[in-house]
Amino acid sequence: xxxxxxLAGVGGQGILSISTIIGEAAVKKSLFLKQAEVxxxxxxxxxxxxxxxxxxxxxxxxxxxxxxxxMILSVEPLESLRYLPFLSPSGWLIxxxxxxxxxxxxxxxxxxxxxxxxxxxxxxLDTDSIAKELGSPLVGNIVILGAASKFIPIDFVDLDxxxxxIFSSKGDQIxxxxxxxxxxxxxxx
Amino acid sequence: MExxxxxxxxxxxxxxxxxGLSGAxxxxxxxxxxxxxxxxxxxxxIDKNIHKVWSVNEKTAYESALGMSxxxxxxxxTMKHVGLNVAADGFVxxxxxxxxxxxxxxxxxxxxxxSSQNEQDSRxxxxxxxxxxxxxxxxxxxxxxxxxxFELSEKFELPVxxxxxxxxxxxxxxxxxxAAIQEKSLALPTDSTRFILLPANARKRYTQLLEKQxxxxxxxxxxxxxxxxxxxxxxxxxxACGLAYNYLMENYEAECPHPVLKLCQYPLPRKYIRKMxxxxxxxxxxxxGMPLIEEMLSGYLDNGKRIKGRLDGTLxxxxxxxxxxxxxxLDMTVPKEIKxxxxxxxxxxxxxxxxxxxxxxxxxxxxxxKIGVGHVFSDIGCYTLGALPPFKTINTCVDMGASITMAKxxxxxxxxxxxxxxxxxxxxxxxxxxxxxxVNEKSNVVIVIxxxxxxxxxxxxxxxxxxxxEEICKGIGVEPAHIRVCLPLPKNHEEIVxxxxxxxxYEGVSVIIPRRExxxxxxxxxxxx
Numbered sequence: 001x002x003x004x005x006x007l008a009g010v011g012g013q014g015i016l017s018i019s020t021i022i023g024e025a026a027v028k029k030s031l032f033l034k035q036a037e038v039x040x041x042x043x044x045x046x047x048x049x050x051x052x053x054x055x056x057x058x059x060x061x062x063x064x065x066x067x068x069x070x071m072i073l074s075v076e077p078l079e080s081l082r083y084l085p086f087l088s089p090s091g092w093l094i095x096x097x098x099x100x101x102x103x104x105x106x107x108x109x110x111x112x113x114x115x116x117x118x119x120x121x122x123x124x125l126d127t128d129s130i131a132k133e134l135g136s137p138l139v140g141n142i143v144i145l146g147a148a149s150k151f152i153p154i155d156f157v158d159l160d161x162x163x164x165x166i167f168s169s170k171g172d173q174i175x176x177x178x179x180x181x182x183x184x185x186x187x188x189x
Numbered sequence: 190m191e192x193x194x195x196x197x198x199x200x201x202x203x204x205x206x207x208x209g210l211s212g213a214x215x216x217x218x219x220x221x222x223x224x225x226x227x228x229x230x231x232x233x234x235i236d237k238n239i240h241k242v243w244s245v246n247e248k249t250a251y252e253s254a255l256g257m258s259x260x261x262x263x264x265x266x267t268m269k270h271v272g273l274n275v276a277a278d279g280f281v282x283x284x285x286x287x288x289x290x291x292x293x294x295x296x297x298x299x300x301x302x303x304s305s306q307n308e309q310d311s312r313x314x315x316x317x318x319x320x321x322x323x324x325x326x327x328x329x330x331x332x333x334x335x336x337x338x339f340e341l342s343e344k345f346e347l348p349v350x351x352x353x354x355x356x357x358x359x360x361x362x363x364x365x366x367x368a369a370i371q372e373k374s375l376a377l378p379t380d381s382t383r384f385i386l387l388p389a390n391a392r393k394r395y396t397q398l399l400e401k402q403x404x405x406x407x408x409x410x411x412x413x414x415x416x417x418x419x420x421x422x423x424x425x426x427x428x429a430c431g432l433a434y435n436y437l438m439e440n441y442e443a444e445c446p447h448p449v450l451k452l453c454q455y456p457l458p459r460k461y462i463r464k465m466x467x468x469x470x471x472x473x474x475x476x477x478g479m480p481l482i483e484e485m486l487s488g489y490l491d492n493g494k495r496i497k498g499r500l501d502g503t504l505x506x507x508x509x510x511x512x513x514x515x516x517x518x519l520d521m522t523v524p525k526e527i528k529x530x531x532x533x534x535x536x537x538x539x540x541x542x543x544x545x546x547x548x549x550x551x552x553x554x555x556x557x558x559k560i561g562v563g564h565v566f567s568d569i570g571c572y573t574l575g576a577l578p579p580f581k582t583i584n585t586c587v588d589m590g591a592s593i594t595m596a597k598x599x600x601x602x603x604x605x606x607x608x609x610x611x612x613x614x615x616x617x618x619x620x621x622x623x624x625x626x627x628v629n630e631k632s633n634v635v636i637v638i639x640x641x642x643x644x645x646x647x648x649x650x651x652x653x654x655x656x657x658x659e660e661i662c663k664g665i666g667v668e669p670a671h672i673r674v675c676l677p678l679p680k681n682h683e684e685i686v687x688x689x690x691x692x693x694x695y696e697g698v699s700v701i702i703p704r705r706e707x708x709x710x711x712x713x714x715x716x717x718x
Contacts, residue, residue, distance in 0.1 A: 011538065019361075023194055024194070027192065027194045027363055032363065033194070035360060035361040035362070036356055036360035037359050037360070038359065039220060039222070039223075039359050044541060044571065044646075045536075045539045045540075046537055046538035046539070051360075060434075060435040060436070060438040061435045061436055061439035061511075062357065062360035065439065065512035065513050065524075066523065066524065067525060067526050078533075078534075078536070079536075081530055081532075082529070082533060084527040084528070084529055084530070085526040085528070102536070102539065103535075103537075105534050106534070107533075107534060108532070112532065115530040
C-alpha cells in the first residue's frame, strides 16, 4: 500500500494542519510517512504545497514524482490546478470551491471549475458553507480532509483520534468543532 | 524508545539533545530555524537550562559556540547557508584552533532558492576549511549524526559540519530515538596554546590540520553513513550524495543494477571512488547542490573517464534535484504529465493585510513620486516584498545589512536622496556597524529602521535590539533630533510623508523608525490569551 498526496493552498489556509493530522494517524498505525512542507517567504499569502507520502514499506524520496500522486487535496480551487503535473491519470482531485482572491489577475472562477471537472476523478465542495454551519469559518481545511478521507488508506476513526490528540491542548470545544468538521466533510461526498 | 514524527531540522535537534548537548547558538534563517526553535520548546532543554537564546548574528553565534566547546561542553551552532558567509572568519579559523567539547555546525542550504538570495553549497566550505562534512540523506540520519558528529569532533578535536538542505530540513518522517546521555563537565583544552592563532602557532596548527586529512578521509571510508553497493551492470557507476540517494532509489524501487556509492560523509572516501573508477565505464554524480565531486573527478581538462552530472548537461546546472530529474538522467521513461491549464497564474507572496510595512510603503510611494525611482536600498526580511506590486518601492536586496552601507556608498557617489530600508532584527544583525560608518562621515542618508519588534520572516523570533533601537542610534552618534519614531497606520499617512520630507531635506544622517508590532506575532499572542 502506498498513498501519495499533494496538499495545496495559500499560505495561512491551514494545509499544514491537514498533513499533521494525517501524519499523526499514520505514525500511530506504524505506517511509513514522509511529508515535505514549505516554510519561509511563500507562507506570506503565496502558493504553498506539501508532499505527503504514506506507505507500508520504506519511502525513499521526500518529494512525490510527477505523474505519480494518488491525490491532490486542495483548500482552494486555483491552487488545486497548480500541481496537476504531479497527479496520476487515475488520481483524485479533491478541492474546496471557495476562491482565495489576493491577486489582481485571479482567473475566471467558472473557468477554474471547468478545468477541475476535466479531471475524471474529482470532488468539488463548498467547504465555507459547511464550516459556517458548524459555527467557524476556520475549519474549512478539516472539512475537505473529511471529504478526502474515503480515498486515504487510513481508517476514519484513526483520523478522529489524531484530531483529539493534536487539538487536545486547545480545549474540548475546539476538538469537537474539528471532529464535527471532519464528519461533515465525510458525509458531504 | 518512542518513535517521533520530526522535521529533518527537529531530528537533528533531538539527536543533539539526546547526546549531551549543553548549548545551541544560531541566528534564524530558512531552512535552519526549526533546529533551535525545537530546542527552545523542549521541556528537558528548559529544565536543564541548555543554552538556546538566539544570537545577534551568525558570527556571534559561531564564536559563542566555539567558547562553549573550549570549555569542554558539547555544542551546536545553526544557520542558513548564507549565514555561514557571515560566520566564515571564525569558522575557517576554528579548523586551526580545533575544538574541545564536541562541536557541530549545522548549516542548512536552500537549493532552488525557495527562500534565499543564492544557492551556495556548504560542502565547499567544509572542504575549504579542511573539515569533515556530514550530509544526512534522511531524518533518521540527521538524528543519528548528532551523536556521531560529537564523537567525531571530540576524536579529531575539530568542528564537524552537518549540511542540511531544504527538502530534508522541512520534511517530516518517523525517527527512532536512542537513550539519552549526560552532558559533559567543564574541562579546559589540554594544550593551552592551540587557541592562540599568533602566526607562529597558526602555522603549526595549520600543518597539524593538514596532517589530519588522511585520518578524516579514513573516517569517511569506515563511516556507517557511506555505503558501496555493488551492482552487475558496470556500464555506469553512480555516486549519490545525501538526499540524491533517495531520488535514485525511488526510481529503482530500491534495487539498482549499477554500483552505487551512497555518500554522506566527506572528505571523499578515496577507496570507494578508486574502485568505482576502475570498474565502471562511466560515472554519474548526483549532487543536491553545486557540482563539487563531479568537478573533482572530471578535472580541469576533463580528459579521463566520462563523468556525468551537472557540468556535462546530464543534470540541470542549477536548482534542486527531484525524482523526475534523476529519472531523466538515467534515461528512464517518465510518466506522462497532465498539462497545466492555460489560465494558471502565479500567486507571489505578499505583505500581510494590516502589516505595518504596508503603511510605510504607502508613504514612501508618495516620496518616490517626487524624487523618482532608484533611491531606495533595502535588505533581507518581509519588507523585501516591497519590491513587488502594488508597492515597487525598493531597488536593492543583497545581504544582511547591505541597505545602510549601499545607501552610504551611493550617497558618497552623489546620489540624493539615498534611503535605506532595514528591519529591526536585520539592523541588529549587521546594520549597526554600517550606521557607524555613516555617522563617522556625516553621510547624507535617510535610514529607515522598519521596527515590527520581531524577526518576522522566519516566524517571529526575538529581535535582539528590541526596545533599544533609539538608544543604539544615539549611542553611535546619530543626532537625537534626527531620530524620528512614528506609528505606521493609515491615519498617520500624512505625518509619515512629512517626516520623510523633513529628513530628506536634512543634510546628514537621519534615522526614521516606523514602529508597530508584526501582525502575525500580535495574532499569536492574542490567541494565547
